[in-house]
Amino acid sequence: MEINANMLWIVQIVSIFSASLAISIAAFGGAAGQGKAAASAVDAIARQPEAGDRIFTSLILSLALIESLVIYALAVALVLIFANPFTAQLVKYIEIVGK
Amino acid sequence: MDKPNVEVQTRTKKTPLFKKKVFWVAMLFFAMYVAVFLIPFPPVSHHGIEIGPQDTTFQLFGAPLKNTFFALFISTAIFSTIIIYLGTGIKKPGSTRAVLAEMIVTSIKSLTNSILGHEGTKYEVAVGTFFGYILISNLLGIVSSLFVPFYSLNQNFKMVIAPTTDLMVTAGFALSATFYFHTQYVRVKGLGKYLKHYISPYAFMLPINILEEVSRPLSLAVRLFGNLTGEHIVLEVIASLVAFVVPCIIMMLGLFTGSVQALVFTMLFMVYLQPGISAKGGH
Numbered sequence: 001m002e003i004n005a006n007m008l009w010i011v012q013i014v015s016i017f018s019a020s021l022a023i024s025i026a027a028f029g030g031a032a033g034q035g036k037a038a039a040s041a042v043d044a045i046a047r048q049p050e051a052g053d054r055i056f057t058s059l060i061l062s063l064a065l066i067e068s069l070v071i072y073a074l075a076v077a078l079v080l081i082f083a084n085p086f087t088a089q090l091v092k093y094i095e096i097v098g099k
Numbered sequence: 100m101d102k103p104n105v106e107v108q109t110r111t112k113k114t115p116l117f118k119k120k121v122f123w124v125a126m127l128f129f130a131m132y133v134a135v136f137l138i139p140f141p142p143v144s145h146h147g148i149e150i151g152p153q154d155t156t157f158q159l160f161g162a163p164l165k166n167t168f169f170a171l172f173i174s175t176a177i178f179s180t181i182i183i184y185l186g187t188g189i190k191k192p193g194s195t196r197a198v199l200a201e202m203i204v205t206s207i208k209s210l211t212n213s214i215l216g217h218e219g220t221k222y223e224v225a226v227g228t229f230f231g232y233i234l235i236s237n238l239l240g241i242v243s244s245l246f247v248p249f250y251s252l253n254q255n256f257k258m259v260i261a262p263t264t265d266l267m268v269t270a271g272f273a274l275s276a277t278f279y280f281h282t283q284y285v286r287v288k289g290l291g292k293y294l295k296h297y298i299s300p301y302a303f304m305l306p307i308n309i310l311e312e313v314s315r316p317l318s319l320a321v322r323l324f325g326n327l328t329g330e331h332i333v334l335e336v337i338a339s340l341v342a343f344v345v346p347c348i349i350m351m352l353g354l355f356t357g358s359v360q361a362l363v364f365t366m367l368f369m370v371y372l373q374p375g376i377s378a379k380g381g382h
Contacts, residue, residue, distance in 0.1 A: 057213055061370070064363035068318055071325030078328065082150075 003093050011086050019077035026073030033066045132245065150331050152265045155255055167265035169258040170243075174236045182231070203227075214369040218376055222369075225279060230365040233272060233323070236263045237357030240331055241350050244338065261357075263327045266320065273319035276368045284375030296374070315371055319364060326360045 041059040045052045079085075116122050152165035185200040207227040211219040219226075240261025249256040262268045285293045297308045330353050338346045 053213070057366070060359070060363060061366055064322065064359075064367070067326075068322045071322050071329070074325045074329055075321055078325075 003090070003097055005094060008087065008090050008094065011084075011090055015080045015084050015087070019080040022073045022080075023077045026070045030066055030070035034063055037062050037066065135249070150264055150328055150335065152267075153257055155258060157255075165265065166257045166260055167262045167268055170239060170260050170262040171236070171268060173259065174232070174239050174262055177239075178232050178235045181235075210365070211369065214366060215373055215376070218378070219369070222283075222372065222376070226365055226369060229272070229276065229368055230361055233263065233364055234358060234361040236268075237261055237327060237361055238354065240264065240327065240334075240357065241353050244334055244346060244350060261327055261331065263323055264331055266324045269323040270316070270320040272323065272364070273316040276319060276364075276371075277316040280368070280372040280375055283372060287376045293375075319367060323360055323364055326356060330356050 037059065041055055044055050048055075152167045154163040155166050155169070157164045157169075185196060185203065189197045189200065191197070204227075207223055207230065208220075210230075211223045211226050215222060238261075239259065240263075243260040246256045246259050263272075281293075284296075297312075298305050299308075330349075334346060334349045334353060337349050
């Protein structure tokens with residue numbers, strides 16, 4: 001397969017598109033899960049206000065655990081946009097071919 | 100019974116705002132912030148979002164030092180100063196310093212007690228250290244946005260940034276936490292029980308248990324790094340659109356995010372520590 005500068009454009013376009021896709025899907029799922037967790041926690045506090053502190057503690061913990069999955073998607077998107085390994089590899093190849 | 104109330108009322112009598120020292124200090128900071136934008140700066144050469152570790156002009160044995168290295172030094176200095184100021188030289192109970200120290204100690208005690216129970220009294224120091232250090236590291240990022248106008252003057256103004264936007268720094272926090280709760284498991288319950296909890300409840304769960312133990316520091320590090328980096332990207336994007344007052348809203352959100360992430364790191368640290376030190380047994 002011939003390596004030329006057009007492939008760099010294709011890799012960059014695919015990276016940008018997949019980064020935004022990853023973030024949007026992860027944010028959708030994370031928001032749905034966090035909404036469910038927060039709704040049931042508010043329900044529980046309204047039913048039993050004296051247990052509010054313990055419920056709040058476990059709510060924060062579970063929100064953090066749900067959010068961490070979204071954060072993994074964010075990390076992948078950041079790598080794709082700011083530190084893309086495939087683009088760097090392709091630039092190196094193109095330089096070798098150009099010589 | 101009436102006398103203390105009267106005293107409190109006289110003490111908190113309304114003083115006009117312009118007579119308060121705090122007001123003039125705040126006005127001084129605001130004037131400095133406005134003055135920074137009035138100084139004509141040379142045009143910024145770069146157009147991009149710069150987040151996380153960047154090179155500075157300082158070098159160590161020929162290798163350029165990253166700015167998060169200095170930022171970690173700054174947050175260490177602030178944290179140690181606060182702890183030394185609050186921990187030593189309290190003359191009398193009831194002074195401001197004593198009340199502040201008591202407030203911090205009791206809140207850390209109640210935080211530890213809410214998850215670890217009465218067995219957690221030994222671990223209050225570790226929990227408080229993790230919480231305070233990570234909190235100050237996160238909140239240094241709010242201070243950093245005041246230094247953004249100076250970036251075009253000198254590269255070295257980038258040293259004031261949240262050190263937790265570097266994955267290596269958060270990995271350091273997470274690895275030290277992991278090392279701590281593994282060693283505490285061995286110290287409290289013994290090496291035999293530590294090795295046995297890898298094959299409990301069944302022997303074929305060994306790979307799953309090992310995977311769980313490996314993923315703990317990874318998730319601790321990536322969570323802290325991702326949250327802080329995301330917040331700073333939002334801050335920089337908003338600041339590049341409108342640089343004047345609008346970023347303050349995002350900065351207030353950043354105060355919340357930084358505190359919550361420090362709390363979450365500490366709580367997960369305690370949750371991971373609990374099976375090792377509680378008498379009820381493992382998970």
